[in-house]
Amino acid sequence: EIFNTIDRYFSAEKKFTLPLAGKKILVTAGPTREALDPIRFFSNQSSGKMGYAIAEAAGEAGADVTLISGPSALSDPSGISVIRVTSADEMRREVLARYEHADAVIKAAAVADYRPESVSGSKIKKADGPLLVKMVRNPDILMELGRIKKSQLLVGFAAETEQLEDNARAKLEKKHLDLLIANHAADGFAKDTNKVTFFFADGHQKAYGEMPKKEIAEKICRTVSELMETSGQR
Amino acid sequence: EIFNTIDRYFSAEKKFTLPLAGKKILVTAGPTREALDPIRFFSNQSSGKMGYAIAEAAGEAGADVTLISGPSALSDPSGISVIRVTSADEMRREVLARYEHADAVIKAAAVADYRPESVSGSKIKKADGPLLVKMVRNPDILMELGRIKKSQLLVGFAAETEQLEDNARAKLEKKHLDLLIANHAADGFAKDTNKVTFFFADGHQKAYGEMPKKEIAEKICRTVSELMETSGQR
Numbered sequence: 001e002i003f004n005t006i007d008r009y010f011s012a013e014k015k016f017t018l019p020l021a022g023k024k025i026l027v028t029a030g031p032t033r034e035a036l037d038p039i040r041f042f043s044n045q046s047s048g049k050m051g052y053a054i055a056e057a058a059g060e061a062g063a064d065v066t067l068i069s070g071p072s073a074l075s076d077p078s079g080i081s082v083i084r085v086t087s088a089d090e091m092r093r094e095v096l097a098r099y100e101h102a103d104a105v106i107k108a109a110a111v112a113d114y115r116p117e118s119v120s121g122s123k124i125k126k127a128d129g130p131l132l133v134k135m136v137r138n139p140d141i142l143m144e145l146g147r148i149k150k151s152q153l154l155v156g157f158a159a160e161t162e163q164l165e166d167n168a169r170a171k172l173e174k175k176h177l178d179l180l181i182a183n184h185a186a187d188g189f190a191k192d193t194n195k196v197t198f199f200f201a202d203g204h205q206k207a208y209g210e211m212p213k214k215e216i217a218e219k220i221c222r223t224v225s226e227l228m229e230t231s232g233q234r
Numbered sequence: 235e236i237f238n239t240i241d242r243y244f245s246a247e248k249k250f251t252l253p254l255a256g257k258k259i260l261v262t263a264g265p266t267r268e269a270l271d272p273i274r275f276f277s278n279q280s281s282g283k284m285g286y287a288i289a290e291a292a293g294e295a296g297a298d299v300t301l302i303s304g305p306s307a308l309s310d311p312s313g314i315s316v317i318r319v320t321s322a323d324e325m326r327r328e329v330l331a332r333y334e335h336a337d338a339v340i341k342a343a344a345v346a347d348y349r350p351e352s353v354s355g356s357k358i359k360k361a362d363g364p365l366l367v368k369m370v371r372n373p374d375i376l377m378e379l380g381r382i383k384k385s386q387l388l389v390g391f392a393a394e395t396e397q398l399e400d401n402a403r404a405k406l407e408k409k410h411l412d413l414l415i416a417n418h419a420a421d422g423f424a425k426d427t428n429k430v431t432f433f434f435a436d437g438h439q440k441a442y443g444e445m446p447k448k449e450i451a452e453k454i455c456r457t458v459s460e461l462m463e464t465s466g467q468r
Contacts, residue, residue, distance in 0.1 A: 040346075042276055113360045114364075161356040
């Protein structure tokens with residue numbers, strides 16, 4: 001009985017002092033897969049490591065975290081509610097359904113930009129010649145979130161192979177993000193470390209050297225907490 | 235000293251009685267990934283489970299196994315030499331390099347039939363309109379192995395969404411296989427079980443009900459051993 005009381009006391013204490021205590025945070029992670037037929041698909045190199053690390057760090061920082069993950073070999077982080085999706089379309093639906101009540105959305109998923117225009121119901125038989133695949137644009141989930149956002153804090157990612165800063169700044173503004181974390185594609189995909197630069201909506205930026213993704217995740221959570229304070233969410 | 239002798243005795247005994255003792259077996263597993271740019275690729279649903287199970291079963295049956303695996307989340311089976319590849323082209327090179335000295339090749343990999351004709355060196359920027367991707371045929375590794383085979387036993391797989399038997403028979407003959415294991419795509423991909431039919435070069439076939447892939451793997455190894463005896467490899 002007395003232990004329970006002590007336990008409750010410290011839980012309450014902890015809840016009060018943790019930087020993201022009481023905050024509802026949506027994290028997306030992994031690639032998406034865009035079907036061409038029941039067997040073949042388009043995808044990308046994302047492993048999900050960055051998003052999973054952020055979900056864990058946000059959970060440790062006291063947040064109520066939902067992780068929406070595309071196909072990833074990683075196992076569910078403990079104590080976090082995980083929703084598994086396959087395509088960009090499914091990812092969009094799951095994110096939008098939870099957006100209104102979220103305090104922050106951290107979109108670490110590498111959602112496929114394109115999907116095959118038509119999906120064959122049966123396996124496309126090989127033919128001798130080439131196969132022309134018409135790919136159409138997937139909905140831009142982050143753009144949509146930016147357009148309809150109220151008080152939610154919006155964090156995006158950009159992996160670029162060239163002109164990192166220009167591309168990052170353009171994305172940040174176009175999508176109404178509060179924070180964009182950018183890296184050179186070669187530095188981060190499927191690796192345990194990354195070398196990132198934080199771009200802020202007020203125009204300033206912060207470049208970091210190579211760090212474990214776990215450490216980057218903690219920096220992101222700390223930054224999100226600070227941005228929430230500044231914006232008066234707290 | 236005496237223990238070593240006993241140990242050697244039983245090892246020799248074991249080696250003599252195991253059905254694939256002394257046989258060099260190449261197993262391929264998993265999907266391949268065909269790059270469109272440094273981040274995006276084409277692939278398929280193969281998890282590698284069937285091939286990994288076969289490699290393990292062949293190892294337990296005494297064979298000297300090399301597993302050539304496309305990208306898979308599975309960890310290396312113990313006691314088996316594993317070579318990791320990404321594309322069909324790499325898979326082809328690694329298989330051909332070892333073919334001459336192999337007693338049997340079990341091609342469980344779901345090698346991509348097509349690859350993008352050109353691979354962009356940098357990330358293709360999104361544009362508003364559609365993206366036309368011209369896919370060209372990958373080399374048909376199994377066909378090539380069938381064409382240049384000497385005494386090697388050749389085992390292939392077919393996952394079909396329709397006309398299973400016709401497609402399987404045609405593949406078996408066209409590629410000079412000794413055994414083809416066919417299943418309906420919906421029954422096997424990324425699952426722990428499968429429902430397969432064995433098609434033999436002499437025209438007969440054997441259909442099995444749903445079984446764990448481990449059990450299918452053991453049946454394949456037993457069948458390979460029997461076919462080797464019949465063909466006088468032993």
